[in-house]
Amino acid sequence: MRLLPLAPGGPRRxxxxxxxxxxxxxxxxxxxxxxxxxxxxAAGSRRPNVVLxxxxxxxxxxxxxxxxxKTKALIGEMGMTxxxxxxxxxxxxxxxxxxxxxxxxxxxxxxxxxLEGNCSSKSWQKIQEPNTFPAIxxxxxxxxxxxxxxxxxxxxxxxxxxxxxxxxGWSYWYALEKNSKYYNYTLSINGKARKHxxxxxxxxxxxxxxxxxxxFLDYKSNSEPFxxxxxxxxxxxxxxxxxxxxxTFQNVFAPRNKNFNIHGTNKHWLIRQAKTPxxxxxxxxxxxxxxxxxxxxxxxxxxxxxxxxRLEFNGELNNTYIFYTSxxxxxxxxxxxxxxxRQLYEFDIKVPLLxxxxxxxxxxxxxxxxxxxxxxxxxxxxxxxxxxxxxxxGMSLLPILQCFPDCVCEDAYxxxxxxxxxxxxxxxxxxxxxxDQEVFVEVYxxxxxxxxxxxxxxxIDPEILGKMNYRLMMLQSCSGPTCRTPGVFDPGYxxxxxxxxxxxxxxxTRRFSKPPL
Numbered sequence: 001m002r003l004l005p006l007a008p009g010g011p012r013r014x015x016x017x018x019x020x021x022x023x024x025x026x027x028x029x030x031x032x033x034x035x036x037x038x039x040x041x042a043a044g045s046r047r048p049n050v051v052l053x054x055x056x057x058x059x060x061x062x063x064x065x066x067x068x069x070k071t072k073a074l075i076g077e078m079g080m081t082x083x084x085x086x087x088x089x090x091x092x093x094x095x096x097x098x099x100x101x102x103x104x105x106x107x108x109x110x111x112x113x114x115l116e117g118n119c120s121s122k123s124w125q126k127i128q129e130p131n132t133f134p135a136i137x138x139x140x141x142x143x144x145x146x147x148x149x150x151x152x153x154x155x156x157x158x159x160x161x162x163x164x165x166x167x168x169g170w171s172y173w174y175a176l177e178k179n180s181k182y183y184n185y186t187l188s189i190n191g192k193a194r195k196h197x198x199x200x201x202x203x204x205x206x207x208x209x210x211x212x213x214x215x216f217l218d219y220k221s222n223s224e225p226f227x228x229x230x231x232x233x234x235x236x237x238x239x240x241x242x243x244x245x246x247x248t249f250q251n252v253f254a255p256r257n258k259n260f261n262i263h264g265t266n267k268h269w270l271i272r273q274a275k276t277p278x279x280x281x282x283x284x285x286x287x288x289x290x291x292x293x294x295x296x297x298x299x300x301x302x303x304x305x306x307x308x309x310r311l312e313f314n315g316e317l318n319n320t321y322i323f324y325t326s327x328x329x330x331x332x333x334x335x336x337x338x339x340x341x342r343q344l345y346e347f348d349i350k351v352p353l354l355x356x357x358x359x360x361x362x363x364x365x366x367x368x369x370x371x372x373x374x375x376x377x378x379x380x381x382x383x384x385x386x387x388x389x390x391x392x393x394g395m396s397l398l399p400i401l402q403c404f405p406d407c408v409c410e411d412a413y414x415x416x417x418x419x420x421x422x423x424x425x426x427x428x429x430x431x432x433x434x435x436d437q438e439v440f441v442e443v444y445x446x447x448x449x450x451x452x453x454x455x456x457x458x459x460i461d462p463e464i465l466g467k468m469n470y471r472l473m474m475l476q477s478c479s480g481p482t483c484r485t486p487g488v489f490d491p492g493y494x495x496x497x498x499x500x501x502x503x504x505x506x507x508x509t510r511r512f513s514k515p516p517l
Contacts, residue, residue: 035141035384047141047225048358049320050379051307054099054229055300056092056150056180056236057293058326060085061347062255064235067294071304071354075324079356080364084423086371087328090341090348092179093119093153095327095372100132102376102392107479113153113179115160120152122160125167131391133376135169137227141383144224146216148174148209149231156188163188174212180233181205182240182296200243205233206299207242210306217310227379232303234296235330241295248298254290254332259345259451264335266455268417268440271343274336286332289339293330321357321382323375344417344432344442345452357382369423370397393483420472431468441465 035047058064065072072081088098089105097103097110097119108128111117118124129135137143147170156163156177163186166173177186182205183198196203213230220226241248254260261278264271278286304324311317328341329348341348353370356362373394377387381396419432428446433439443457457465475483 046319047384048382049226049228049316050357050382051228051230051311051320051322052375052379053300053304053307053322053324054096054149054231055297055324055326055352056231056233057328057330057341058235058297058352059329059331059347060326060350060352061329062257062290062332064293064297064326064330065352067249067297068301068304070301071324074304074308075322075356076354078362079322079354079360080366082353082355082366082368082370084367084369085325085351085353086349086369086421087351088371088373090328090343092327093117096152097124097128099327099372099375100134101128102133102373102390102394104373104393104478104483106476107391107393110152115154115157120154120157120160124152125160125165129167129169132167132169133380133390133392134227134229135167136380136385136390137383138169138171141380141385142224143383144171144220144226145169146172146213146220146226146228147231148212148216148229149176149205150180150233150236151175151231153179156186163193164191166191172216174209176205176231176233180236182233182238204242204299206296206303210303213303213307214310217307217314217316225383227383230303230307232300234300235293237289239289239292239296241292242299245295245298249291249294252291252294253287257334257451259334259453261333261336262453266457267335267442268434269436269438271335271337276336278333278336278338282338283333286338290332319358321355321360321379323379324352324354325372325375326351327372344419344430346446346450369421388481391480393478393480395484418472418476420468420475431472433469433472 087095089095091113093113094105094108094110094117097108098105101108105111108124109118110124110128113119115121134145134147138145151167154160155165155175163175163177166188173188173190175188177188177193183196183203185196185205187194187196187208196205196208200207202208209230209232213228216226216228261276261283263276264274308317308322311320329346329350330339330341331337331343331345331347332339334345334347337343343349351372371394373392374397375394377390377392377394377396378398380387380390381398387396416435417432418435419430422429422431426447430442430444430446430452432442434441441457442455443460444452444454445456446452
């Protein structure tokens with residue numbers, strides 16, 4: 001059994017020595033030792049380069065990858081697409097903190113997008129930034145490290161060092177002040193402020209990020225491997241598309257799936273209070289937002305194409321891993337919620353994840369349950385750095401360790417919830433608890449109910465409910481290696497998802513392989 005965070009929270013997996021028989025997933029070359037030596041690998045070999053492309057608020061469930069035809073062709077079709085990639089928090093700053101630290105929110109303590117919530121606070125800078133995976137790549141592995149784009153939502157705040165602050169571990173720093181914009185923004189260029197206006201040819205942020213990234217590839221040192229993190233504003237609001245794309249997708253509307261514009265019956269009070277049906281003006285607004293989001297992504301598609309072509313021209317593409325993902329998903333009208341993220345449902349917590357690179361066969365799709373806390377450990381593993389030397393909660397995807405994972409989640413503010421996900425060949429179950437006066441529970445069988453319309457919490461055996469509650473508490477208390485231990489709850493416990501349903505009476509005479517503790 002595998003443990004892993006789903007929407008905001010908990011743990012996962014086991015040892016490759018116990019890898020069950022399953023179809024090959026992400027099988028990449030396993031590097032041994034501590035970064036193969038900072039001065040470089042053995043003669044005749046070169047340590048791989050890594051590029052991480054991070055978008056802002058790009059969903060997977062509602063077709064967020066549809067506009068990115070070139071990205072899918074150049075990364076997904078040339079490597080692997082993960083169809084079950086999740087974030088530990090469906091909110092920008094906590095999710096980005098999880099990417100950088102490889103930790104669940106309960107361990108990096110970033111709970112929202114404010115300084116008070118530890119978003120780019122002085123405490124974050126002192127405690128977490130020195131231990132991010134880019135800092136390790138730079139100090140321990142000798143990588144050149146390049147950052148361009150949105151960092152954390154409160155980056156550049158005067159109370160946290162302003163734009164002069166350059167996080168430890170970055171060789172080249174082109175960071176956006178605070179939240180996503182497309183025009184009229186300020187960048188920190190290695191600690192010095194540079195203001196941009198509203199001239200498309202020189203100021204459109206997605207294109208600026210593309211240009212500085214290409215400059216880095218042309219002028220960096222060729223004696224060291226490199227890591228690049230390019231963090232685009234798209235498709236975050238205000239959804240300002242490049243001029244050449246502002247008339248595209250005129251006949252595109254937000255998906256009218258089964259959970260569109262319906263009341264969130266038997267859901268948490270935040271969802272129940274949504275006005276149903278939505279007004280025509282709300283629907284027109286969210287349709288326009290959906291269309292504009294896609295328009296902004298066309299410039300991201302251009303960026304990816306330029307980057308891949310330059311890597312190929314420079315002779316570095318075959319030795320470079322490229323990851324493409326988002327910090328969280330998004331919703332447009334589901335359960336009558338016009339636009340936003342933050343919720344426990346698939347559209348907010350599921351993100352695209354595409355990866356290509358040395359040793360990855362083309363045109364692969366993996367159903368393995370993964371989270372963004374796995375990105376840092378995977379990239380460190382690519383560099384040859386031992387995960388055991390870190391306090392990261394995630395696991396390396398080099399190689400895949402198990403076929404049957406679990407997932408834990410946790411969010412913040414007035415929407416604090418924790419979830420555990422259980423997937424097998426037959427079941428895809430989500431169990432969630434809210435930390436409020438209602439102590440509300442939501443449970444979904446996504447195999448039978450992929451739109452998460454029916455909350456089946458009241459049909460579960462109370463004893464099973466109690467076991468899952470206890471197991472969730474254990475997962476939420478994990479840290480470092482214990483988050484990668486499959487026996488966090490009870491090594492002898494064997495959970496049977498069928499027991500969650502009252503109509504499986506024939507298998508309920510024996511719930512556990514041994515009596516619970």
